Amino acid sequence: MKKTIFILSLIIALVLTSCTTENKPKYKLSDQAILVHNGTIINVKNGDVLKDKAILIDSGMIKSIGNYDALKSGVNVKHQFDATGKFIIPGLWDMHVHIEGEDLVEDNLALLPVFIAYGVTTVRDMASDLGEQVLAWRDDIEQDKILGPQLFTAGRKLEGINSIWKRDLEIANEEELAQMLDKLEYYNVDLVKITENTLPGPLFLKSVQEAKKRGFMVSGHIPIDLTIQEVVDEGFTSIEHASYLLRLGSDEQSIVEKLKSGEITKAQANELYTANFNQDIANRAYQKLGKTGIAITPTLIGGKQLAYLDEDNHENDAFSNYLTNRFTANYQWRIGRMANDTPEDKQARKDRYELIAKQLPYIQKAGIKILAGSDAAALNTYVYPAQSLHEELVLFQEAGLTPLQILQSATINGAELMGTLSTMATIEPEKQADLVILSSNPLLDIKATQDIYAVINDGEYFDRAELDAMLQIAKNRKIQLDKERD
Template sequence: MSSLRPLAFLFGLLFSTAQAAQPAQADLLIRHARVIDVAHARILDNQAVAVRGQDIVASGTDAGGRYLLPGLWDMHVHFGGGPELIEENKALLPLYVANGITTVRDASGDLPEQVLSWRADIAAGRLFGPQLFSSGAKIEGIKPVWKGTVEVGSRADVDAALDRLQNRDKVDFVKITDSTLEPQLFLYAVSQAKARHMRTSGHIPMALTVHQAVEAGISSIEHLDYAYNAGVRDGDRIAADFGAGRITRAEASARLYKGFDPEVAMASYRELAQRGVFVTPTLNGSRILANLDNEQHDKDDYLAYIGPGLRQTYQWRIERAAKATPEQIAARHAHFEQVAAVLPMLQQAGVTIMAGTDAGFLNSFNYPGVGLHDELALFVKLGLTPAQALSTATRSGPAWFGKLDRYGAVEKGKAADLLLVDHNPLENIGALREIHAVVLRGQLQDRSALDALLAQTRAKVAAWNAAAPKP
């Protein structure tokens, strides 16, 4: 029996309730599926999967069909832009589900309290959206560039910030950034979070080396630029010179860019792997920004799903890019290509790579939902196999959170967060875009339901556009 059946026939055959098949045994029966075993990069043909509540309760043999795999995880997203954009941010949540993403990790914006409330509402079934993990407010120095922070200027401040995040906000991890945070306080915050068994991620201050952050106990490195810096010879001297004020930030950046050494890099990356430090490259966002001079986005279809206030936050990067000289543009392109080239080195060294987009406010044209598919396509273009890329979006996130017992596979006892696609993503990662259905917390969202989610968001954005002040 062919796996390429007409859609109406497929859903008549593929999905049935327990009343029609196994009374009191399952709420949803998925039949005629080819289950993708991501961990072993193989296909299990002729499978049936039974779901009860939010759990997979059984799987077994059946006829051939489409491809069933764990739901996707986007491990680096943002919500923000100010209180006036709360509703526009909330409208992004269904976009993730419509694109097969069943879990997102919020890496902090300027709406931390709102996002934490969404986390609770989603878990309780009061709000529709992907499972949401959040860092809450990020830890920063005094008067930082970024809003939505807990400002710290001393060790006592760090201790108080961690008390708040752990005990009051009950965050899922701690985000630490380097706008104004004193480098030694960065290391102290990382080490104290580790002592509390809290996972950490962040932006490593230029006055520190990646090795120092790893020694302190950082759990994940966000953005590939920082992993690139770990491969720079004399990186410790560059960090010391910058920290002592002997060189400017621009001079430090130039020395880091020129000092990359593949042997140093592989030794550093093997250390990351040995210590269990994950890396979230967020490459597609970097690619978009690097190419703002030669790629037009004003006609992007996906802009119809992004509210006018969020679109306005894109402008600061657009305007900054427009002011670049031809030499700066060429350097921007070259820098992206050189940094991106380390991705397969991380894979070769055994580093766990997590797929994350950096999508949300501020990051121009890096769209929530579809951006993860762009990220995975870029991973494959840069040298990962489709199986390796798929693992970054289905198993790496659960592994980082210590939740592989519940996620990352289609088998009994796992959470019923699933994705059904038409073709085999182990052969072509682009097959993940061909979504026929999503199962979110045990609830089927077939193609018509996913299209309805997109239509609802599009209608909201159209209404906001109509009400927005005209320029």
């Protein structure tokens, strides 16, 4: 009995002690804690702004948002940054890049910090011939061994036999599909990517089903012998490239039937989709699609660069200072493929680009989640890593999306898709501290995302001079690599 009373009083004593410590902050600050004060904090969920507040960051996390005077104690004055007149947004997400080129390992490694310098703190790599290397970099970045954006990656993508892409996981039947999915599970990829260059519709559909069964997100292209609805019905996570949506402006079902019966060829089917495009039919299809939860990564900038190749001069693009000669040599592949284009072909390319871009406000209105993704890749001519995400955002604005919708496409929409919105992509306590501090207001003009004053990546503050130093290192590395390979 006495023992019980003793234990009881012990418990009471413990409760009392914990009560007296209640006024102390919930967190204990490290020497590395930083405080960013007086900036305008943008809530990307609803466009609200919060003025004259301070953001307390420590150990990679946002700890608190409140009054400067209340938060400054315990933070080294050297780690207090005045953001008066600045605008603070979450770090940007590029939801479609390819870190690629088996002979471009050093080149790609040198470009990883460039993403940070451009305010791109998260990237979704949509598979490449460097799959295993990208997976290793994903872990190295996570463990702070190298500086780069947080990576989500598909590793390698599923395709049919002899696809045009290098080092795909090529499958001919369900048995090979199972083997490749085993491999992707072993790799611990963040999603499965499937494309349609040589993969027939039925096996494509089976691949979606089997990947979903294993709990993967599945993103990719849409085969010409399947309807978009058939793929979406299997739980496809996101359609990559808005060009596929042009099919919805026609009677897609009947065109797919004609193709399958051999009445028309693939090329003819594609021509029909463009020639028959009807906006009202498309809008009705978008409404239906909007109810399924599917997302779309439009990747406008790649198509734009190719369509306007004859008008735009890229010779003096400043970004080429970061790209080795071996990297940009890949650009010739697509330029070569277009070398015999007639003036009519060129005009058709431009018309098609404009029609695709025009779809964005309709897609947004229908409730289809739009993901900002550049398709930056060595093989994608003039679609530069990091910079092209900002160009994509400007194209979204030109197409008629509002700056807030565009910010959402490059922050919360990506995080929601990847299932990490509870820990990333907004400026709130207990979220990962990835922030971009801008010198002008992105809610007025999205071009402000290019007006970068500072970047906070995983809780680490980089001022403009430090970002410029990162870029200088990348420039020097390019010169060095070019010289070594001469």
